[in-house]
Amino acid sequence: MITKVWDDPAVFDIHIDLPNNPLRSLNVYVITTPEQNLLIDTGFNRHECRGALWAGIRELGLDLKKTSVFLTHLHADHTGLAGEFVAQGCPIYMGRIDYEYLDKMKNGGNVSNLEELFRSEGFSEEVLALQNRENQGRRYSVKQMFPARLVDDGTVISLGNWKIRCVHTPGHTPGHMVLYLPERQLLFSGDHILFDITPNISVWAGVPRSLEDYLSSLEKIRALPVQAAFPAHRHGGSDVPRRIDALQAHHRDRLEEICRAVAARPGSTAYEIAGTITWSARGLGWAQFPPHQKWFAMGETLAHLRYLEQHGQAVRKARGAVFAYYGV
Numbered sequence: 068m069i070t071k072v073w074d075d076p077a078v079f080d081i082h083i084d085l086p087n088n089p090l091r092s093l094n095v096y097v098i099t100t101p102e103q104n105l106l107i108d109t110g111f112n113r114h115e116c117r118g119a120l121w122a123g124i125r126e127l128g129l130d131l132k133k134t135s136v137f138l139t140h141l142h143a144d145h146t147g148l149a150g151e152f153v154a155q156g157c158p159i160y161m162g163r164i165d166y167e168y169l170d171k172m173k174n175g176g177n178v179s180n181l182e183e184l185f186r187s188e189g190f191s192e193e194v195l196a197l198q199n200r201e202n203q204g205r206r207y208s209v210k211q212m213f214p215a216r217l218v219d220d221g222t223v224i225s226l227g228n229w230k231i232r233c234v235h236t237p238g239h240t241p242g243h244m245v246l247y248l249p250e251r252q253l254l255f256s257g258d259h260i261l262f263d264i265t266p267n268i269s270v271w272a273g274v275p276r277s278l279e280d281y282l283s284s285l286e287k288i289r290a291l292p293v294q295a296a297f298p299a300h301r302h303g304g305s306d307v308p309r310r311i312d313a314l315q316a317h318h319r320d321r322l323e324e325i326c327r328a329v330a331a332r333p334g335s336t337a338y339e340i341a342g343t344i345t346w347s348a349r350g351l352g353w354a355q356f357p358p359h360q361k362w363f364a365m366g367e368t369l370a371h372l373r374y375l376e377q378h379g380q381a382v383r384k385a386r387g388a389v390f391a392y393y394g395v
């Protein structure tokens with residue numbers, strides 16, 4: 068299914084279902100001009116996504132010889148089908164930091180670091196084994212690393228007469244990029260700003276302050292005048308400052324909740340704390356959480372615990388083979 072979401076330049080949204088995934092669907096935006104097109108993100112490397120993507124491309128009558136692809140960040144629902152475009156000779160643009168991170172992930176490095184980190188924070192071995200089998204981000208990731216034109220903060224991509232600016236917005240991933248079209252004040256916000264759901268903020272190997280990075284990246288976008296924002300999942304919006312306020316309030320509330328949980332149960336591991344937090348998971352209790360949801364919840368809890376530690380609001384100490392948290 069395709070929808071025209073903007074007139075000049077013409078922007079289309081190819082709706083890609085993500086089966087059995089809480090995100091539900093991905094918006095693949097295509098900015099079209101007579102000279103060139105830019106397609107943003109791809110969907111998972113699975114046949115349902117591949118079918119919907121190519122149906123949309125055919126319906127648009129997109130000339131692939133004039134089409135480039137931009138990948139907002141490394142997650143598999145965004146990069147999974149990059150190889151298909153490489154095979155067609157389409158140039159791929161991607162932020163340098165996420166490209167290098169993904170390159171390492173494909174070689175096993177960063178993923179196993181994170182598993183060890185989760186173990187040392189009390190994550191259940193049994194849940195880890197289950198989530199390794201189920202995690203869609205692993206199962207449907209891009210088959211092999213692909214060549215890309217690497218972009219940095221401020222890189223400008225020309226599309227016909229239009230200039231599109233890449234803005235580095237670390238937080239959801241270390242190298243997340245949004246695209247901004249100043250002449251029309253259009254923002255393609257990737258997973259940095261979503262309007263119906265809250266982007267997952269986790270910990271990353273070699274990234275000490277992912278939540279702080281995310282909150283700063285929100286302020287960076289607040290400084291841009293935006294007429295329309297096109298997020299990668301669910302609905303778009305126009306009141307970006309208001310959404311930024313809500314996202315910041317969400318993380319403030321969560322920081323307070325985790326701070327209270329640490330004070331109420333001193334000596335708990337991050338995993339134990341994650342089990343006491345309120346998660347919006349369609350009314351499921353922690354025990355019923357699917358393993359991959361526990362993995363995301365653990366990442367989110369850790370990102371907030373790191374923030375609390377760095378701001379002198381919690382202390383982390385070794386408790387046998389794992390770490391435990393205490394109030395101050």
Ligand SMILES: [Zn+2]
Pocket residue numbers: 140142239258
């Ligand atoms: Zn993502």
